[in-house]
Amino acid sequence: MKVIPGQVLSAADKFKAGEGTFEKDGFIYSSLLGAKEIQDNNTIAVTTQVLAVPFVGSVVIGKVSKITSKHAIVQIIMVNNKKSLNYTGTILKKDIRKTNVDQLEIYKCYRPGDVVRCLVTSIGDGKNFVLSTAGDKFGVVLAVSVSGYTMVPVAWDQMVCPHTGNIEFRKCAKPE
Amino acid sequence: MVDRKRIYGPENTSLIITEKKQVSFTKRERPLDNIRPLYFDLGTIPQASGSAFIEAGSMKIICAVYGPKQISKNQGVLNCDFKFAPFSRLERRGYAKDEQEKDFSLVLEQALTPAIQLENLPKSKLDLYVTVLESDGTFASLAGAITCASLALANAGIAMYDLVTGCSAGFIDNVSGLDLTEDEEYMAEGNLLTNKALL
Numbered sequence: 503m504k505v506i507p508g509q510v511l512s513a514a515d516k517f518k519a520g521e522g523t524f525e526k527d528g529f530i531y532s533s534l535l536g537a538k539e540i541q542d543n544n545t546i547a548v549t550t551q552v553l554a555v556p557f558v559g560s561v562v563i564g565k566v567s568k569i570t571s572k573h574a575i576v577q578i579i580m581v582n583n584k585k586s587l588n589y590t591g592t593i594l595k596k597d598i599r600k601t602n603v604d605q606l607e608i609y610k611c612y613r614p615g616d617v618v619r620c621l622v623t624s625i626g627d628g629k630n631f632v633l634s635t636a637g638d639k640f641g642v643v644l645a646v647s648v649s650g651y652t653m654v655p656v657a658w659d660q661m662v663c664p665h666t667g668n669i670e671f672r673k674c675a676k677p678e
Numbered sequence: 679m680v681d682r683k684r685i686y687g688p689e690n691t692s693l694i695i696t697e698k699k700q701v702s703f704t705k706r707e708r709p710l711d712n713i714r715p716l717y718f719d720l721g722t723i724p725q726a727s728g729s730a731f732i733e734a735g736s737m738k739i740i741c742a743v744y745g746p747k748q749i750s751k752n753q754g755v756l757n758c759d760f761k762f763a764p765f766s767r768l769e770r771r772g773y774a775k776d777e778q779e780k781d782f783s784l785v786l787e788q789a790l791t792p793a794i795q796l797e798n799l800p801k802s803k804l805d806l807y808v809t810v811l812e813s814d815g816t817f818a819s820l821a822g823a824i825t826c827a828s829l830a831l832a833n834a835g836i837a838m839y840d841l842v843t844g845c846s847a848g849f850i851d852n853v854s855g856l857d858l859t860e861d862e863e864y865m866a867e868g869n870l871l872t873n874k875a876l877l
Binding site for chain 2: 506510522524532533534535536550551552553555556557574588589590625626628629631
């Protein structure tokens, strides 16, 4: 069912307010122009096709656009499995992995063009969101070798090129 | 300095001066508490994130929303830009924004900002552009712009608390009426603009 912003969807004691809705004075209202949905029999949500905005705690997928000795810049392309454009984030050196942070080199973890999965830890003071890849499930999910082939992860910090057999260093994400 | 990129008419031409019609509410076609019939269209501008078009009588307003785009400020920001097209009235308007249009941009921003859930847009800005293509009443245009902008924001998928609607009113000979046209506004002693979100 199509709803408009500010339309009453239900009383607040019957359902929980989900995505695209808000609760006020005992009623659940829609905050988007979209379709009304009931999820898990108790949550009311409004869905529409919009570009997602990153928040603290969101899992984002992005493309590394630039690396320096202190940080890597990531162009965010997905936020919580929803399309997102126009946002960039920074992975600081201390946020790349949990242990042995003082010995790591950024070029042995990420290269420009790598697709990485990260966690938003803060919205940051400067222009970019602050991202972190500390943790097993965060890191490179897709990378292309020097010779141009998609590499296969062989260890948590290594990937191998299937064509040449060359080993390159990456901070890999644990496959789900 | 003459702007060489624009084509002006020959030097010895002059503007057509039309006499303002002297009207009062007695000649009004619709009841005093009625507004002009409305027509809405969403998604008029395909390259914008959201857009809306509104027509009431001969008044035509178009609005486009671009964004959210990343900025360094932590809280969400709404930038509003209100412009009468140079050809919107019988009297030609300038290309640059004049004082009245700057003032109207501010009113538009103040009317819309409380309705948008800007706390859900960290590090983002929204750019909103309203162009009055044909104006029939200055205050009616601003009221229409508020309604049109709120529809464009909804079309862009921006989370809002409610839709915002605007309406203008005026006095002629101590009688009040809603949604004055340009001729009526010329006669009016006072004008009023109100906007409301239902919540």
